[in-house]
Amino acid sequence: MEFSVSKSDLVRELGLTQGVVERKTTIPILSNILVETDHDQVWITATDLELGIRCACPARVKKEGAGTIPARKLLDYVRLLPDADVQVKLAENQWASFICGRSRTRIAGMSRESFPELPAMPEVLAEIPLSVLSQMIASTIFAISAEESRFTLNGALLLLKDTGLVMVSTDGHRLALIEKHVALPGLTAVFRALLPRKAMSEIQKLASDDPGKKIEFSGNDNHLFFKIDKRLLLSRKLTGNFPDYERVLPKEHPHTLVLQREEFKSAIERVAQFADERSKAIRMKMLKGELKIYSSGSETGESEETLPVEYSGPEVEIGFNALYLLDFLRSVDQAEVELHFKDANSAGEMRPHGAPAGTIYRYVVMPMRI
Amino acid sequence: MQRLVCHVDMDAFFVSVEELFDPTLKGKPVVVGGQAGQRGVVAAASYAARKYGVHSAMPLRTAARLCPQATFVDGHPARYREYSKKIFAVLNRFSPLVEMASIDEAYVDLTGTERLHGPPLRAGHALHEAICKATSLNCSLGLASSRLVAKVTSDQAKPNGVLYILPGQEARFLAPLDVRKIPGVGRKTEAALRRLGIRYVGDLGKLAESFLASHFGRWGLALAGKARGEDAGGWFDSPIGSHEAAKSISHEHTFGEDTADAVQLETTLTKLSEMVAKRLREHRLYARTIQLKLRDEDFETTTRACTLDHATQLDAQIAAAVIGLFRKAWNGKTPIRLLGVYGGSLQQEEGQMNLLEEPRTARLRQTFRSVDHIRNRFGDASISLAKTLNNGIRERVHENPYDLPGKAPEGK
Numbered sequence: 001m002e003f004s005v006s007k008s009d010l011v012r013e014l015g016l017t018q019g020v021v022e023r024k025t026t027i028p029i030l031s032n033i034l035v036e037t038d039h040d041q042v043w044i045t046a047t048d049l050e051l052g053i054r055c056a057c058p059a060r061v062k063k064e065g066a067g068t069i070p071a072r073k074l075l076d077y078v079r080l081l082p083d084a085d086v087q088v089k090l091a092e093n094q095w096a097s098f099i100c101g102r103s104r105t106r107i108a109g110m111s112r113e114s115f116p117e118l119p120a121m122p123e124v125l126a127e128i129p130l131s132v133l134s135q136m137i138a139s140t141i142f143a144i145s146a147e148e149s150r151f152t153l154n155g156a157l158l159l160l161k162d163t164g165l166v167m168v169s170t171d172g173h174r175l176a177l178i179e180k181h182v183a184l185p186g187l188t189a190v191f192r193a194l195l196p197r198k199a200m201s202e203i204q205k206l207a208s209d210d211p212g213k214k215i216e217f218s219g220n221d222n223h224l225f226f227k228i229d230k231r232l233l234l235s236r237k238l239t240g241n242f243p244d245y246e247r248v249l250p251k252e253h254p255h256t257l258v259l260q261r262e263e264f265k266s267a268i269e270r271v272a273q274f275a276d277e278r279s280k281a282i283r284m285k286m287l288k289g290e291l292k293i294y295s296s297g298s299e300t301g302e303s304e305e306t307l308p309v310e311y312s313g314p315e316v317e318i319g320f321n322a323l324y325l326l327d328f329l330r331s332v333d334q335a336e337v338e339l340h341f342k343d344a345n346s347a348g349e350m351r352p353h354g355a356p357a358g359t360i361y362r363y364v365v366m367p368m369r370i
Numbered sequence: 371m372q373r374l375v376c377h378v379d380m381d382a383f384f385v386s387v388e389e390l391f392d393p394t395l396k397g398k399p400v401v402v403g404g405q406a407g408q409r410g411v412v413a414a415a416s417y418a419a420r421k422y423g424v425h426s427a428m429p430l431r432t433a434a435r436l437c438p439q440a441t442f443v444d445g446h447p448a449r450y451r452e453y454s455k456k457i458f459a460v461l462n463r464f465s466p467l468v469e470m471a472s473i474d475e476a477y478v479d480l481t482g483t484e485r486l487h488g489p490p491l492r493a494g495h496a497l498h499e500a501i502c503k504a505t506s507l508n509c510s511l512g513l514a515s516s517r518l519v520a521k522v523t524s525d526q527a528k529p530n531g532v533l534y535i536l537p538g539q540e541a542r543f544l545a546p547l548d549v550r551k552i553p554g555v556g557r558k559t560e561a562a563l564r565r566l567g568i569r570y571v572g573d574l575g576k577l578a579e580s581f582l583a584s585h586f587g588r589w590g591l592a593l594a595g596k597a598r599g600e601d602a603g604g605w606f607d608s609p610i611g612s613h614e615a616a617k618s619i620s621h622e623h624t625f626g627e628d629t630a631d632a633v634q635l636e637t638t639l640t641k642l643s644e645m646v647a648k649r650l651r652e653h654r655l656y657a658r659t660i661q662l663k664l665r666d667e668d669f670e671t672t673t674r675a676c677t678l679d680h681a682t683q684l685d686a687q688i689a690a691a692v693i694g695l696f697r698k699a700w701n702g703k704t705p706i707r708l709l710g711v712y713g714g715s716l717q718q719e720e721g722q723m724n725l726l727e728e729p730r731t732a733r734l735r736q737t738f739r740s741v742d743h744i745r746n747r748f749g750d751a752s753i754s755l756a757k758t759l760n761n762g763i764r765e766r767v768h769e770n771p772y773d774l775p776g777k778a779p780e781g782k
Contacts (some may be wrong), residue, residue: 172679172724194407243726279721321722345732347725366728369720 001065134207145171152240199235253340272322383474452698512748536713540599545572628705643689656681
């Protein structure tokens with residue numbers, strides 16, 4: 001195998017594979033990427049058996065072939081090369097040589113025989129605007145459970161319906177739900193799957209390049225496929241039952257506050273400095289015309305903020321984990337947010353105030369008993 | 371000022387309380403803890419039964435063999451608690467610094483009370499009389515300059531006596547006693563000391579501290595101090611009445627016979643979880659870490675812990691966590707000797723509520739609140755999780771009632 005590619009093209013595509021390549025794998029081949037020539041391009045493939053990525057890089061191919069090269073070492077090296085063409089040659093003995101200007105390097109590769117075969121992408125189910133999916137991921141990814149034992153919560157629920165897309169995530173303490181009313185050309189039936197967190201963050205990386213593109217989406221019994229132009233990301237589905245989220249969504253809230261997001265966020269950030277280190281508990285007291293946010297740590301000190309609000313309901317005091325509230329406030333870009341609540345023992349809910357038509361974004365947070 | 375500590379130890383407490391309610395038991399061999407044929411251990415034995423070699427912590431069946439004519443009584447924990455409270459009330463009249471070490475044992479700091487109660491022996495006598503008057507129960511009192519010596523002294527004063535060790539005479543008093551009389555010296559330490567030719571406390575006192583330290587480490591230094599009658603090492607170091615925040619709450623159970631019966635083991639864990647949960651609620655604490663302790667027939671001890679994503683004081687949640695740990699830790703074959711359940715990372719509030727499980731948790735909270743009411747009125751055995759019915763594990767009656775100042779739940 002022999003080809004030449006531009007350094008910048010190679011670095012860009014290799015960069016996309018880094019999140020997928022296994023770092024501490026017990027299977028050595030998974031630390032490598034598979035390189036295959038194909039007429040005027042080379043395919044680069046990486047997988048950790050849960051997730052796979054395949055992307056193409058334009059190249060002048062002199063001699064067809066395939067082989068695998070350590071992914072990390074390759075990117076670290078190529079990144080340091082000057083902006084020029086890189087000539088790549090893979091010898092029979094699996095040594096890959098790189099020539100760029102006056103630099104010459106050989107990297108020990110491995111035979112492609114033991115590199116796992118990625119499943120083929122089935123028929124496309126729907127086309128999804130990349131920007132929409134990316135925004136939905138940004139609105140839910142932070143509420144995914146970090147506890148590995150709760151594997152059905154280690155990802156988000158993705159629903160494709162005739163009315164559009166729904167994504168839901170929860171860690172048991174809070175739940176984020178976003179619904180986007182978009183046309184999904186090609187969709188014939190409701191599709192429901194659990195998308196692992198790692199796949200979500202890889203989609204985000206693909207979107208950072210050019211969010212204006214469309215995703216060709218597909219899925220079979222075990223895998224989900226996201227294809228953007230020539231790049232294909234595929235992920236094993238999470239198995240198991242996602243909780244019945246509709247059951248835990250509050251039906252109604254007796255009280256609502258509308259708050260300036262930036263002001264509300266800064267107030268919580270300051271008060272949270274004096275919250276208990278472990279629990280991050282802060283208290284909110286809804287009084288006539290004002291919202292008091294306060295905390296007291298027995299060792300650090302105490303802090304209180306008062307925000308003017310339009311409120312005339314009963315006095316209510318609720319404890320919340322400050323980090324949970326901030327996660328939401330940092331993920332929305334509207335100037336105002338709504339805070340819906342009932343009492344100290346019932347779930348509170350936040351929503352962006354004046355969300356664009358066709359978007360429903362709900363963030364439900366369970367209080368703390370403090 | 372010369373320190374004066376009084377150790378009060380009730381004489382055959384459980385048996386004596388039983389005798390108050392059933393005077394026909396008086397003078398007879400009585401065993402409290404369960405029926406003769408049952409598994410389980412003796413909680414207390416009357417002096418008449420002790421003559422046959424029956425002592426507490428002995429399997430009931432052994433007791434029945436040694437003393438077949440004894441009357442076996444299940445016991446009435448609620449009565450014992452009631453009497454414990456009466457005793458505390460008396461002690462509290464003599465000093466504000468009272469610490470119940472268990473349900474029938476207390477330390478009273480009498481330092482500086484001479485103008486009020488008279489010299490040590492007179493104060494001790496008055497206290498002895500007052501307890502007898504309030505409860506009609508006998509007790510033994512040890513008065514000394516340290517907790518440790520006071521405790522050893524009350525044991526020497528038994529039954530129904532008052533003994534005072536003059537300051538400066540502690541080492542001479544302890545010297546002829548068996549090393550086992552020192553609190554904290556158990557079978558293991560005794561055996562180790564024997565191998566070094568040490569049998570009496572006096573033998574210990576003759577040794578250089580460095581020698582003990584080289585054989586027993588820090589425990590050796592503490593031993594040397596104890597031999598001189600000092601409150602050296604561990605819990606004895608802390609002043610009476612000082613309250614340290616609980617670090618963990620735990621319950622253990624040793625099986626009468628080692629068992630590999632999965633149902634019995636899990637039932638026991640459930641029961642222990644119930645006991646831990648009950649105590650968490652009594653202390654108004656919530657545990658975030660649940661730990662399992664497993665000791666097999668070869669005394670091989672394993673501990674496994676998990677951190678919950680919320681803090682709990684509910685029986686069902688603790689049991690679920692500990693049984694999960696158990697199923698991973700146990701191979702399903704090795705006979706088990708001892709099981710323990712620990713609740714750690716204690717906090718005073720429940721903290722983060724769960725969105726998905728809250729409706730169920732709310733019901734459980736309500737349920738166990740009612741369970742506690744029922745147990746407080748009718749005893750711990752009156753209601754339990756179905757899994758633990760007829761499991762044969764008895765309520766631990768020896769603990770200090772939770773609402774009296776005393777030994778905090780065992781630190782790890």
